Amino acid sequence: xxxxxxxxxxxxxxxxxxxxxxxxxxxxxxxxxxxxxxxxxxxxxxxxxxxxxxxxxxxxxxxxxxxxxxxxxxxxxxxxxxxxxxxxxxxxxx
Amino acid sequence: xxxxxxxxxxxxxxxxxxxxxxxxxxxxxxxxxxxxxxxxxxxxxxxxxxxxxxxxxxxxxxxxxxxxxxxxxxxxxxxxxxxxxxxxxxxxxxxxxxxxxxxxxxxxxxxxxxxxxxxxxxxxxxxxxxxxxxxxxxxxxxxxxxxxxxxxxxxxxxxxxxxxxxxxxxxxxxxxxxxxxxxxxxxxxxxxxxxxxxxxxxxxxxxxxxxxxxxxxxxxxxxxxxxxxxxxxxxxxxxxxxxxxxxxxxxxxxxxxxxxxxxxxxxxxxxxxxxxxxxxxxxxxxxxxxxxxxxxxxxxxxxxxxxxxxxxxxxxxxxxxxxxxxxxxxxxxxxxxxxxxxxxxxxxxxxxxxxxxxxxxxxxxxxxxxxxxxxxxxxxxxxxxxxxxxxxxxx
Numbered sequence: 353x354x355x356x357x358x359x360x361x362x363x364x365x366x367x368x369x370x371x372x373x374x375x376x377x378x379x380x381x382x383x384x385x386x387x388x389x390x391x392x393x394x395x396x397x398x399x400x401x402x403x404x405x406x407x408x409x410x411x412x413x414x415x416x417x418x419x420x421x422x423x424x425x426x427x428x429x430x431x432x433x434x435x436x437x438x439x440x441x442x443x444x445x446x
Numbered sequence: 447x448x449x450x451x452x453x454x455x456x457x458x459x460x461x462x463x464x465x466x467x468x469x470x471x472x473x474x475x476x477x478x479x480x481x482x483x484x485x486x487x488x489x490x491x492x493x494x495x496x497x498x499x500x501x502x503x504x505x506x507x508x509x510x511x512x513x514x515x516x517x518x519x520x521x522x523x524x525x526x527x528x529x530x531x532x533x534x535x536x537x538x539x540x541x542x543x544x545x546x547x548x549x550x551x552x553x554x555x556x557x558x559x560x561x562x563x564x565x566x567x568x569x570x571x572x573x574x575x576x577x578x579x580x581x582x583x584x585x586x587x588x589x590x591x592x593x594x595x596x597x598x599x600x601x602x603x604x605x606x607x608x609x610x611x612x613x614x615x616x617x618x619x620x621x622x623x624x625x626x627x628x629x630x631x632x633x634x635x636x637x638x639x640x641x642x643x644x645x646x647x648x649x650x651x652x653x654x655x656x657x658x659x660x661x662x663x664x665x666x667x668x669x670x671x672x673x674x675x676x677x678x679x680x681x682x683x684x685x686x687x688x689x690x691x692x693x694x695x696x697x698x699x700x701x702x703x704x705x706x707x708x709x710x711x712x713x714x715x716x717x718x719x720x721x722x723x724x725x726x727x728x729x730x731x732x733x734x735x736x737x738x739x740x741x742x743x744x745x746x747x748x749x750x751x752x753x754x755x756x757x758x759x760x761x762x763x764x765x766x767x768x769x770x771x772x773x774x775x776x777x778x779x780x781x782x783x784x785x786x787x788x789x790x791x792x793x794x795x796x797x798x799x800x801x802x803x804x805x806x807x808x809x810x811x812x813x814x815x816x817x818x819x820x821x822x823x824x825x826x827x828x829x830x831x832x833x834x835x836x837x838x839x840x841x
Contacts, residue, residue: 384484386484390484390486390491396728397682398771437678437758437759437766438766438767440752
């Protein structure tokens with residue numbers, strides 16, 4: 353699937369991470385979504401990977417010949433959507 | 447399957463193991479680094495980013511901290527891999543007069559040992575931190591010479607990257623099923639792994655909060671417990687703070703021996719919250735934190751998040767309108783006397799431990815790598831670290 357992507361295509365818009373950056377992280381030893389994230393910041397931005405995670409997964413699957421399940425997902429952490437610290441202090445996490 | 451020989455096998459690729467592996471390679475040892483998951487997948491990617499002297503007790507704790515902070519500067523200049531070394535000062539906020547007095551006492555002790563800390567009053571604090579609450583008593587200031595930040599997981603990648611140039615072989619997703627000892631001498635002989643048998647006469651257990659599990663493979667009881675900490679990440683913002691910020695109560699949460707009562711809500715009290723705040727190179731804020739014993743469970747707890755936010759807004763009211771995008775928790779390797787174990791093991795020749803740094807693993811990473819290499823080389827360590835000996839738990 354990733355053969356359709358050009359290397360300069362931006363995958364993670366929040367952190368401006370390209371296909372080439374992700375392939376490079378995989379060459380450096382990343383084997384899953386979290387490994388790519390720590391090496392490139394893909395998924396660390398405002399949307400927390402909602403947009404790019406599936407694309408990163410496809411690149412991993414294609415580069416490493418693994419299943420989407422092996423590529424994993426990023427760890428689910430609250431809050432579900434961005435909320436202010438003021439709201440969070442009142443326990444509004446959803 | 448391989449069958450390989452190494453001079454030393456390091457177990458655990460966090461801030462301690464990667465540093466130990468790097469320093470061993472630098473000293474000419476043929477070294478393997480084994481890691482159960484990915485590099486920096488444990489505590490070193492679930493923590494914050496600072497190395498300080500002002501969160502250490504006077505004495506060896508501070509001495510090691512300062513030596514390591516100085517050494518970070520050298521490594522940052524030498525390494526090709528950028529680990530986001532950022533010398534920034536630290537302010538230990540004193541909310542009340544009793545905290546200011548306690549911090550002043552601490553400051554005096556550290557000054558007597560030659561460390562350049564100083565107290566700042568309310569007016570100066572508000573000047574240094576324009577967004578901080580205006581009714582705080584003052585702060586203990588540590589200049590950048592004793593307070594820096596680094597990216598903890600990039601530090602691990604940096605050590606591995608630099609050590610690879612010196613011949614390090616890294617095996618991630620490695621399961622160690624057995625450690626074989628000599629039947630008569632009890633000395634280290636080999637390890638059985640999913641990569642095959644690895645022969646070596648020396649292993650270094652750098653598995654942090656998981657060091658006890660590695661210890662059990664050879665019947666060693668390593669008294670390290672996981673202690674949970676939680677941080678929140680903000681959206682990218684204008685710079686709200688200009689230093690590493692901690693409340694003096696952090697000392698209390700770290701060292702239960704320091705005894706004073708803060709004027710905080712029951713929730714903040716029961717969650718053992720100590721406010722800390724830092725900006726990052728990506729312009730996110732990290733807001734923390736607390737310490738709780740929850741075994742290895744690192745799921746976020748809503749009550750903890752509420753309590754951290756409540757406490758944080760006491761010091762930086764503008765946080766109320768800034769968005770939080772993520773919360774994460776991790777475990778720190780807790781040792782009851784708050785000192786790490788950096789030592790050989792009398793009962794097993796060739797077995798070494800560098801673990802148990804609790805919240806100081808990042809700070810102590812470089813110096814621990816150097817000490818462990820000196821111990822393995824039978825050289826004198828830079829200074830006396832007999833207090834870090836594993837034998838202190840013998841009785």
